[in-house]
Amino acid sequence: MLGPLNQVAIAVPDVREAARLWQDRFDADVSEPQPEPDHGVTVVFVNLPNTKIELLEPLGENSPIEGFLKKNPKGGIHHIGFEVGELIPLRDRLREKGVTITGDGEPRIGAHGNPVIFLHPKDCNGALIELEEVTG
Amino acid sequence: MLGPLNQVAIAVPDVREAARLWQDRFDADVSEPQPEPDHGVTVVFVNLPNTKIELLEPLGENSPIEGFLKKNPKGGIHHIGFEVGELIPLRDRLREKGVTITGDGEPRIGAHGNPVIFLHPKDCNGALIELEEVTG
Numbered sequence: 001m002l003g004p005l006n007q008v009a010i011a012v013p014d015v016r017e018a019a020r021l022w023q024d025r026f027d028a029d030v031s032e033p034q035p036e037p038d039h040g041v042t043v044v045f046v047n048l049p050n051t052k053i054e055l056l057e058p059l060g061e062n063s064p065i066e067g068f069l070k071k072n073p074k075g076g077i078h079h080i081g082f083e084v085g086e087l088i089p090l091r092d093r094l095r096e097k098g099v100t101i102t103g104d105g106e107p108r109i110g111a112h113g114n115p116v117i118f119l120h121p122k123d124c125n126g127a128l129i130e131l132e133e134v135t136g
Numbered sequence: 137m138l139g140p141l142n143q144v145a146i147a148v149p150d151v152r153e154a155a156r157l158w159q160d161r162f163d164a165d166v167s168e169p170q171p172e173p174d175h176g177v178t179v180v181f182v183n184l185p186n187t188k189i190e191l192l193e194p195l196g197e198n199s200p201i202e203g204f205l206k207k208n209p210k211g212g213i214h215h216i217g218f219e220v221g222e223l224i225p226l227r228d229r230l231r232e233k234g235v236t237i238t239g240d241g242e243p244r245i246g247a248h249g250n251p252v253i254f255l256h257p258k259d260c261n262g263a264l265i266e267l268e269e270v271t272g
Contacts, residue, residue: 001163004186008144008216012261021261025233027137048218050140050186055261076262077213080144082184097161125148125157125191126212 001090003083006112006132007054011065012075015057019044022055033057036111040064043111054111079118081130087115090131099123107133137226139219142248142268143190147201148211151193155180158191169193172247176200179247190247215254217266223251226267235259243269 012018015033022028031045040063046053056078058066068078084090087107095101100120110116110132119129148154151169158164167181176199182189192214194202204214220226223243231237236256246252246268255265 002182002184005141005144005184005189008141010261010263018261025230025235046138048138048141053141072262074258074262076257077216080213094161099161121212122210125146125154126208126210127146 001084003085003134005051005080006083006134007052007081007130009054009056009078009081009130010075011056011058011068011072011078013057013069013073015042015044015055018055018057018075019046022046022053035059038109039111040066041111079128079130081116081132083134084131085133085135087117087131087133091117094119137220139221139270141187141216142219142270143188143217143266145190145192145214145217145266146211147192147194147204147208147214149193149205149209151178151180151191154191154193154211155182158182158189171195174245175247176202177247215264215266217252217268219270220267221269221271223253223267223269227253230255 019030023030029047033042033044035042037060040059041056042059044055056065065078091101100123102118102120107115107117115133117131121128155166159166165183169178169180171178173196176195177192178195180191192201201214227237236259238254238256243251243253251269253267257264
């Protein structure tokens with residue numbers, strides 16, 4: 001049921017500086033910064049052979065990573081994201097098993113244009129987990 | 137220079153319980169628990185199509201994840217691991233660029249039987265990063 005690991009998201013205070021570090025130290029293949037105002041972040045993708053790192057900097061007010069960065073001013077691993085099949089039946093199954101879905105639990109359109117939900121860390125070994133519906 | 141993401145390691149207080157959760161909730165393909173006394177952890181591998189999650193429980197005294205679990209009793213994402221080529225020239229290059237290697241900086245044989253080093257989170261956007269030499 002769990003598809004590929006789509007991303008490891010790392011919150012950073014300055015995404016341009018972080019991108020330079022990944023490029024300079026590791027010759028990593030990094031994208032240009034992409035503002036995602038609907039999601040309150042500016043993203044840089046670090047492309048790996050099998051998955052990607054997403055470097056996230058807060059954008060605008062009430063960014064979802066603002067609180068995390070207050071606690072972790074240098075940044076840190078914020079969440080991991082998996083590709084899954086149909087989201088609604090999986091969400092309902094997870095709820096039956098006692099997993100808290102963040103927010104109102106309704107899928108939102110994520111940064112990749114697909115529906116996503118987030119599972120609360122308290123029910124998932126302390127890890128914030130994003131599930132992204134990738135079908136067809 | 138950065139190869140595939142080999143693992144996302146999640147520290148957990150009880151690796152058997154964590155394995156059951158991943159299996160029960162996600163039908164995940166989980167291994168039997170493997171004690172790694174040389175590394176102070178018991179590991180369960182959650183196999184994904186493109187990489188793996190490693191669930192780590194402290195084993196014995198002075199486990200390297202003991203302090204992390206004291207701060208994060210429910211667990212949390214502990215580190216991410218990348219496959220790289222020759223480790224010594226890369227380590228020396230990283231040091232020149234101001235990256236702190238944990239411990240004495242000498243590669244140790246990691247849980248997969250290959251030499252590994254860890255980069256200090258303070259120099260890596262708050263993320264603890266393992267580099268594993270995979271050659272030939």
